[in-house]
Amino acid sequence: MSLMRQFRRYPAVKLQEHRRFVVAGRHVGWVVPEFAAALARFPHVFHVDEHSVTLQPRLVDFDSRSEAVAEVLAQLRREGAVPGWRNELYAIAQGFHEPPLLQMERAATVLFGTLSYGVNLNGYVGREWAMKLWIARRSATKPVDPNLLDLVVGGGQPVGISPWENLMKECREEAGIPETIARRARPAGLITLLVRIEGHMRVGLQFNYDLELPADFTPDNVDGEVSGFMLLPVGDLIDLLKSPKSAADEFSYDVALVQLDFLIRHGFVGPEDPDYLDLIANLRRPIPWEKVAPQGTS
Amino acid sequence: MSLLDRIEACHRHDLARFRPFLVAGERLGYVRHDLAEQFGRFPSVFTAHSDALSVKEHLAQFDSRTAAIDSVARELLDRGIVTGWRNELFPVAVRYGAPPLFDLERALVPVLGVKAYGVHVNGYVRDGEKIRLWVGRRSDDRPIEPGKLDHLVAGGLPSHISPFDNLMKEAAEEASVPKELARRARPAGAISYRMELGGHLRDDTLFAYDLELPADFVPQNRDGEIASFALMPLDEVERILATTERFKFNVGLVVIDFMIRMGHLTPERDDYCDLALALAKGSN
Secondary structure (H helix, E strand, O other), X not given: OOHHHHHOOOOOOOHHHOEEEEEOOEEEEEEXXXXXXXXXXXXXXXXXXXXXXXXXXOOXXXXXXHHHHHHHHHHHHHOOOXXXXXOOEEEEOXXXXXXXXXXXXXXXXXXXXXXXXXXXXXEEEOOHHHOEEEEEEEOOOOOOOOOOEEXXXXXXXXXXXXXXXXXXXXXXXXXXXXXXXXXXXXXXXXXXXXXXXXXXXXXXXXXXXXXXXOOOOXXXXXXXXXXXXXXXXXXXXXXXXXXXOOHHHOEOHHHHHHHHHHHHHOOXXXXXXXXXXXHHHHHOOOOOOOOOOOOOOO | OOHHHHHHHOOOOOHHHEEEEEEOOEEEEEEEHHHHHHHHOOOOOEEEEOOEEEEOOOOOOXXXXXXXXXXXXXXXXXXXXXXXXXXXXXXXXXXXXXXXXXXXXXXXXXXXXXXXXXXXXXXXXXXXXXXXXXXXXXXXXXXXOOOOEEEOEEEEOOOOOOHHHXXXXXXXXXXXXXXXXXXXXXXXXXXXXXXXXXXXXXXXEEEEEEEEOOOOOOOOOOOOOEEEXXXXXXXXXXXXXXXXXXEOOOHHHHHHHHHHHOOOOOOOOOOHHHHHHHHHHHHO
């Protein structure tokens, strides 16, 4: 099978079925339809019409917006409408380097379809076709993709910490990589995500890093999120991405794309692959924000 | 001026100035309105409507289509409407890797605005943590971008040759890279752009390759297309790209992509996401 399989594992996102989430005149999310109805019950915070969910303009700054949204989410959480609460805050803006318009609980960002960020590490030993990649198996208790295959290190990007600091922290917690080794990681670009999985939107931008690990290093999970690690030859990785032998050989959706990007950047997949240009296009789809017409004066 | 400006310049175009160029019902290019009328003067080969320029449907085979379009091209050359004949054929297909619908003289590629492909090689030397990039200066007599800074090895992709074989050939001609060294080049991605240049629409995809070279290798040009080579620290390459137009317009795309992949540019930069997404714009 073709590597394009990775982009077809979930149905295409139909953005026109979603409503734009608008804050301060900026389009910052795509609200899943069922959730828009729930938000309409809080008209002092959200104005909901057939196209958009707009945060009330009377909420003029970061603090007031974050507080009002937090109150609504606390209520919805009690009703069971915000599954997988994380107690972790994500910044909401059109782009990573823009001042955030508000912050909200991580579990809600997939309902609002806002842009979230992650850091990922491709940890490998050896060069050329003798290369092997360190792969993790997610623990059975993870809320998302339990038991699926994962990168040696990867994590969401919370508020108040730089991608690099986050990577160093995740290297320590997820794989026990000492800072002296982790510091040799190099940023290698980004990929974007746009997918709807089990009612959740992932609009994502992932910062990717490469790290050549010493041959005698073995990762060691500290935070309990990983059930084990293994070294996978790069040829076997390509085979798994093309067609897994069983469900247990499947990678998390975003992880598979990070690895696809790695294979392309390192020349393991080249122009002789008939899907080369399509793979490259799909790895960095534009973030789907639209220009919002200014509010009428009526 | 900024790195982002270099990328944006390669995406600047206004399709209103052009009309689609159709072959067998597929859009293969974009041609300027006044030039479409010139092609329309050869009604046995072309039909010029206000909304499209089409190749006549009776030209249904690769050979007959190639020959008929070539005869018109030569006529337009005689009339001075087409210039810069290269005697080099480029394949024209619906998508990369698909069987070509016809072969086209290279000088006509921008005139009809059909998709073209190139191979660009980032030839670099590691010096501890630092990376230096081999940069060529184009000869002053080149028809396109004379005197501008260029890759160690770069070239358009003609018919009937794979990107890698073309790379091997160009590496020998342009920089005297020995075969056993050139063979170490690795594909690293592809960057597409669509821009107006010289009144035509250029619709290009560049296959990027990385080639790590030993510190004692010194390139030498054989075909007269490059006047000199220099080994530049990436900091200097970045400064020249960000503040001048000394690099050939499309070389910056591949070099900025290289600087992102090599970790020379980092997510801590305010424009990091904008740069990466701007590079991907032409692919989407």
